[in-house]
Amino acid sequence: MLSDPVRLLDGGVAIEGRPILRGIDLTVHSGEFVALMGANGSGKSTLVRALTGLRDLTSGSLSLFGTPLEQFHDWHRVGFVPQRSGAGSGVPASVWEVVASGRLTHRRLFRPLSRDDRRAIGEALEVVGLTDLARLGVSTLSGGQQQRVLIARALAGEPDLFFLDEPTAGVDLPNQQALADTLAVLSGRGATIVLVAHELGPMAPLVHRAVVMRDGRKAYDGAPLADHEVHDPAFGEPHTHHHHAGRRDHAHAPHVAGPFEGRRP
Amino acid sequence: MIDLLSTPFMQRALIAAFLTGLAAPAVGTYLVQRRLALMGDGIGHVAVTGVALGLVTGASPTWTAVAVAVVGAFLMELIRERGHTNGDVALALLFYGGLAGGVLITGLDGQSTAPLQRYLFGSILTIAPGDVLVTMGLAAVVIVLCVGLAPQLFAVAQDEEFARVAGLSTRAYNILVAVVAAVSVTVAMRTVGLLLVSALMVVPVATAQQVTRSFRTTLALAMGLGVAASLGGVLVSALVSYRADVAPGPAIVLTSLTGFLLAWPVGLLLRQRRRRAAPFAGVVPPEHLTTEHPHEHGEECGHRAVQHGDHLDYVHDGHRHAAHEKHYDEH
Incomplete structure (x- = not known):
């Protein structure tokens, strides 16, 4: 369909002359929950940065909601949850203020917050379960809670399409579960979600489709995979712990594996 | 004057x-x-x-x-x-x-x-x-x-x-x-x-953040402190102008720094209080470590009550006591 939220044709990204992504075709349909997976350095984060316009494509074409990126101005339809950065800002900021900055896509210059803005901010805080902590400084929260603040910020803009870059990295299991619950609510409302993750954990049941990146190319696009399948050597990831563990397991017997066969039961 | x-x-x-x-x-x-x-x-x-x-x-x-x-x-x-x-x-x-x-x-x-x-x-x-x-x-x-x-x-x-x-x-x-x-x-x-x-x-901002938790209050308070320091510095230099030659510029900066020195211990105390009152994270241990305790914890006992999940822990000489039936549990 022409108005698919994301439509990338033959996309390539080179950073300072070094080709990072090559020949990527990716279409995300409305309401789909896509997991972008792959090893560190496989290009999954670069891909999501290209899809949000943070990285210029060096080849290929990208359109969002049927509009070529260069002419796309409906940024209120897009919500971005970046990787949590380690360095905080030099001035304290409250949870509420950070979430409120998610409304900027709807606000005009030199105008105060409207009642609609305040309602959206309140709802976003409620969905991620941080209403009680709204007045606290962001820097006093735990890593998992900070990640939920960033998700609430994207939610406050009430977008149709979400990009999340490794929201579960460094987050403990209860907080991962809280994230998964939030994403389930969004997905249930019909939002389109593109999630970058190294491992899915509690989010696995929500995913409709998995895309696995390998060395800057798309290695797999189809039904959801279990975490250990993504790291299968068939996807060209020779340096993970799975590989070494596998070699030790099979030290005394030659092992022949099919491309989608899990290394370990 | x-x-x-x-x-x-x-x-x-x-x-x-x-x-x-x-x-x-x-x-x-x-x-x-x-x-x-x-x-x-x-x-x-x-x-x-x-x-x-x-x-x-x-x-x-x-x-x-x-x-x-x-x-x-x-x-x-x-x-x-x-x-x-x-x-x-x-x-x-x-x-x-x-x-x-x-x-x-x-x-x-x-x-x-x-x-x-x-x-x-x-x-x-x-x-x-x-x-x-x-x-x-x-x-x-x-x-x-x-x-x-x-x-x-x-x-x-x-x-x-x-x-x-x-x-x-x-x-x-x-x-x-x-x-x-x-x-x-x-x-x-x-x-x-x-x-x-x-x-x-910079100094009014550094002073303001000692006591604030949000960006807007930091901005407003820093502007207020900046005005106080500027007017204060000019007045100080005018007041002493009969006896000594004090340039307003350094007087303003030193007034501002004095404000920071006063706010700093207040900020330390505030942060300490907030940290102590922050709820304890983590789940309640399944095993009950009962403990003897000479008095009943409550609002009047003077021990700090801190939220822990669905109940209060009373912080007590490096222990955390949680009420459980007729006794206290160590948390």
Whole structure:
């Protein structure tokens, strides 16, 4: 369909002359929950940065909601949850203020917050379960809670399409579960979600489709995979712990594996 | 004292101090938020060249300073954005180039550096009526931009990538902050002087954050503290003017620093209290470690009650006691 939220044709990204992504075709349909997976350095984060316009494509074409990126101005339809950065800002900021900055896509210059803005901010805080902590400084929260603040910020803009870059990295299991619950609510409302993750954990049941990146190319696009399948050597990831563990397991017997066969039961 | 306050030059000084105190911390908050606290200092040094150009050519030093400072701020922002040079190295290059250029240009004309001194350390009491009008106009522009565009400037400084995906032109906002910083440096030039201007941008913000938890209250409180320090410094220097020669610039900066010294222990106490009252994380242990306890915990017992999941833990000599049936559990 022409108005698919994301439509990338033959996309390539080179950073300072070094080709990072090559020949990527990716279409995300409305309401789909896509997991972008792959090893560190496989290009999954670069891909999501290209899809949000943070990285210029060096080849290929990208359109969002049927509009070529260069002419796309409906940024209120897009919500971005970046990787949590380690360095905080030099001035304290409250949870509420950070979430409120998610409304900027709807606000005009030199105008105060409207009642609609305040309602959206309140709802976003409620969905991620941080209403009680709204007045606290962001820097006093735990890593998992900070990640939920960033998700609430994207939610406050009430977008149709979400990009999340490794929201579960460094987050403990209860907080991962809280994230998964939030994403389930969004997905249930019909939002389109593109999630970058190294491992899915509690989010696995929500995913409709998995895309696995390998060395800057798309290695797999189809039904959801279990975490250990993504790291299968068939996807060209020779340096993970799975590989070494596998070699030790099979030290005394030659092992022949099919491309989608899990290394370990 | 009343006589002194009613003199025209003193009234001009107080107006200039009030506006400087309001404008400098407003833009300073954004510089501190980006961890560019010393940027004001860098622009101040570059502006020295501008003032020297004005003195030598006979043009208004205020306007030549504005022009050169804006160009310098623009360059700093470009160097920072390109990221090839370390941010603080870029600042240092401009620092020394600006200061050396200013002193050199003044010397070229065979002038002494005495007029330049007035701009380096401020000479608020010699401000002409025309200068006050220029200061008022520029300060108003700085304040309107810093307060009116607060949501956008906050978002860009807080998370640049998010702001870009939200459709904001982050480069335009970054350059705007740099230019506004340059303008407020020249606004503050006559009151605190180019070499001390950064103090009025940074110290009130540092003082405010000792007690605040949100950006908006930090911005508002920093502006209030800036005004208090500026007016206080001018009054102090006027009061002692019969006995000693105290320049208003250093008096303003030292008043501001005194404020920080007073706020610092308050901030320490506040943070400590908040940390102690923060709820305990983690699940309640399944095993019951019962403990003997001589009295009943409650509101009156004097032990700190801290939320832990669905109940309260009473903090007690390094223990945490939670009520359970007729006894207390160790948590």
